[in-house]
Amino acid sequence: MKFDFAVLGATGEEGSIASRDLLNSGYSVLLCGRNPARIKNLLTNKKAKFSYVDLTNIKATAKTLKSSGARITLNCAELRLNIEAMKACLLAKMHYLDLGGLQEMTVKQYKLDKEFRKRNLIALLGCGSTPGISNVMAAYAVNQMDSVERIDLGFAWDSQPKTFILPYSFESIVYEVTTPSVIMKDGKLTKSKVCEFEGVKNFMKIGMQKTYCIVHSEVFTFYRYFRNKGLKDVHYWAGFPEHSFKVIETLIELGFSSKKPLKVNGNELVPVDFSREVLKNIERPKDYKEIEDVWVKVTGEKNGERRLIEIGCLVETIDGWEDYGSNVDTGMTISIMAQMILKGIIDGDEGIGVTAPEVVVPSKPFFHQLTKRGMKIYVDNKQFL
Amino acid sequence: MKTIGILGLGAIGRLIADDLFKTFDGEIILLGRDLKRLKQLAKRKKNVKIRYANVSDTKLLASAFRGIDVVIHAVHHEFNLNVMKACLKSKSHYVDLGGLFHYTKKQLKLNYQFKKANLTAVLGIGAAPGITNVLAKYGSSFLDKVENVEIKIGGKDQSTYKQTSPLSNTYSLQTIFEEFSWKPAIFTEGKLKFLEPISGREDYIFPGPVGVQKPQYTIHSEIATLPSSLHAKNVSFKIAFDDDFVNKIKMLKELGFLSEEKIKLKEKEFVIKFVSLGILKKLPNAIPDRINQYEIISVIVTGTKSGARKKIVLEAYVHGINETDDKDTAAPASIAAQMVANGMINKRGVFPPELIVPSKSFFNELAKRKIYIYLNKRHRQ
CATH class of the missing domain: 3.30.360.10 (Dihydrodipicolinate Reductase; domain 2)
Known part of the structure; x- marks a missing residue:
């Protein structure tokens, strides 16, 4: 069977959302991962098939991807394996999309640009909610201005009941709150403090929430792509609800995010891997609902006048997708962008190489697809479309 | 000369050993897996020996207990039954720090075997239980x-x-x-x-x-x-x-x-x-x-x-x-083991502390270690 798409990390939460969205759209998908028991429901679909993939083995992964017959791979695995996934795609001659690599990994990924260009392939980095939706929203605002001075962006989310559910990759969260953040200040990328408290802000449908400055890949890609429009400052703000942030902080404090191997009964393990697996087992309570606001504020000039454009994407738990809460905005986004490549809306065969959504994803059709799925875009507090 | 063995030299085991070093005039045997550490603890101490012992191996334990009059078990309670069975084989009396309800229930069922072997087991003699x-x-x-x-x-x-x-x-x-x-x-x-x-x-x-x-x-x-x-x-x-x-x-x-x-x-x-x-x-x-x-x-x-x-x-x-309050867990075990060794406790079988430890002598020993008992808010003389 020839597949339309291959999904790496399909057995994880974001991978299964992306796969389900592709299957719902009528495409055939090769689901690659390690534990098929987690995606039993998806495998009942005739257009889906499971294939065991260990991403640390690049050649074997490339062989599996190539045998799928697909031209596009969606990488939804842990970000530390992004380079392995990209190299496998290069060997298999496939277009590549992922969910982001924070600052450090993103910089490394851009070093593969030449390789992708040489093979007339696209590697679209950061195709989730943030990075992802945030980048396209920023581009939408930037394109309406003659020059841009400052971009503030971030996310805020909350849940009812206020119980801890792992919001996204444990490793990514730990990285974000323990690594010095990078901001763009006066036209330069500058290291800042680790997860610095930035004050309390009011968010749409969420209310007042504490925000923290964390490391995120948008700062790097905006610096890369919007500098020529005069951009000088970029600042990323993360808004975690108190009940969730406290848990993350305590787990870090107690050593559950350590990457230092540990021996238990003679067998070695890494605490962060163990914690990730335990946290994945937490079941969402009945009637559990989430809400997320992914937002961007762009300050610049149009026709000699100062202009501020505020744009946000509001994501609430969607009927039929209750098990995923607001995480749908990450898995669905990569699916939408992959479909855009397949349909030629994003021309992947032009030898674009390594790029980001703010460069190649057309905002209006993209917002339309988000809206179709129940996510709402607001521009200056008015609903878009 | 009587011999008391301490199995497990973790935080509490070490405090029990310290108490015995100061108060017991017989032989003390430190039992555990890390011989290097045991050697360090026994250094420059009179009448203190070390032996290899592993709680998960009953057969090996019994031979490690050979010649020991009273074994104080200071490893985790999930091994209580194993250690008691090894004591039956080595003909040693047994003292532990507690069995968190469920293990205690099982341990009490060994009463007949201990009685028949002319041995005493004192269960849960730390601070609480104890x-x-x-x-x-x-x-x-x-x-x-x-x-x-x-x-x-x-x-x-x-x-x-x-x-x-x-x-x-x-x-x-x-x-x-x-x-x-x-x-x-x-x-x-x-x-x-x-x-x-x-x-x-x-x-x-x-x-x-x-x-x-x-x-x-x-x-x-x-x-x-x-x-x-x-x-x-x-x-x-x-x-x-x-x-x-x-x-x-x-x-x-x-x-x-x-x-x-x-x-x-x-x-x-x-x-x-x-x-x-x-x-x-x-x-x-x-x-x-x-x-x-x-x-x-x-x-x-x-x-x-x-x-x-x-x-x-x-x-x-x-x-x-300048000493932790954990002494109230260690001292009772040392006191009870010495009472068994010197014959002050001489009933045979498996007992909780309230049925076998003589209260006044026990309180007097605690007082020597600066643990004082008050009765109706008044210091017990």
Whole structure:
């Protein structure tokens, strides 16, 4: 069977959302991962098939991807394996999309640009909610201005009941709150403090929430792509609800995010891997609902006048997708962008190489697809479309 | 010359050894897996020897116990039965620090074998169980009929530290995991009842300087023995931990890190709670500058005497200055083992402390270690 798409990390939460969205759209998908028991429901679909993939083995992964017959791979695995996934795609001659690599990994990924260009392939980095939706929203605002001075962006989310559910990759969260953040200040990328408290802000449908400055890949890609429009400052703000942030902080404090191997009964393990697996087992309570606001504020000039454009994407738990809460905005986004490549809306065969959504994803059709799925875009507090 | 062996030289085992070094004039044998460490502990000590022993291997244990009169078991309670069986083989008396209710119940079933072998096993002789049981028995001696026994433990740490730990546990984390996960037993209106873990946490005023604490019900072996030993109608046990500690352990429990289930990581299976324990054991230890810890073990026994209602309040005051208040767990085991070795305890079989430890002599020995007993708020002479 020839597949339309291959999904790496399909057995994880974001991978299964992306796969389900592709299957719902009528495409055939090769689901690659390690534990098929987690995606039993998806495998009942005739257009889906499971294939065991260990991403640390690049050649074997490339062989599996190539045998799928697909031209596009969606990488939804842990970000530390992004380079392995990209190299496998290069060997298999496939277009590549992922969910982001924070600052450090993103910089490394851009070093593969030449390789992708040489093979007339696209590697679209950061195709989730943030990075992802945030980048396209920023581009939408930037394109309406003659020059841009400052971009503030971030996310805020909350849940009812206020119980801890792992919001996204444990490793990514730990990285974000323990690594010095990078901001763009006066036209330069500058290291800042680790997860610095930035004050309390009011968010749409969420209310007042504490925000923290964390490391995120948008700062790097905006610096890369919007500098020529005069951009000088970029600042990323993360808004975690108190009940969730406290848990993350305590787990870090107690050593559950350590990457230092540990021996238990003679067998070695890494605490962060163990914690990730335990946290994945937490079941969402009945009637559990989430809400997320992914937002961007762009300050610049149009026709000699100062202009501020505020744009946000509001994501609430969607009927039929209750098990995923607001995480749908990450898995669905990569699916939408992959479909855009397949349909030629994003021309992947032009030898674009390594790029980001703010460069190649057309905002209006993209917002339309988000809206179709129940996510709402607001521009200056008015609903878009 | 009599011989006492200590199996397990962890935090409490080491304190038991220290107590024996100071107070026992017989031979002391340190038993464990890490011979290098044992050698270090035995260095420059008179009449102290070391032997290799592994709690999970009963056969090997029995040969390690050969010639030892009394074995003090200071490894975790899940090995209690193994060690008792090894004692039966080596013909050694047995003393331990408690069996967290469920293990105690199983251990009591070895009574006949110990009696037949002319051996004594004293179960749960630390602070709690241990001092608590003897206090309850002593309190009951002032009454014709016992109705209620309420045990509450609270402490206050006024030490100064050079470095603090993110999780300052006062005793075995594994035991704490179990106490926070297993349903606590209480004996109420003549019946055994199991409650929710971490329940009953409410303000209680201990005498100064401990003051207001929030003791909670936890599974404990006192409830396995005191109701029948004292013919009491109601027996309860509560212990207080500070809010930060409770919140952290509770959080780990709610997230699933205290689970006894297995998890697969890279094709290898691990028991979740043991991995969590391994992670927490890697945390930096608190480094005290000056230790100043206070603990109060309160046992209130109510009942009737000559037809009138009577309330007996017993309190053990443990003040650790430049020594931790954990001495109240170590000292009782050392005292009881010496009582068995010198024949002061000579009944044979398996017993909880309240049925075998002579209270007055026991309290006198505690007082020598600066653990004082108060009866109805007055120092017991």
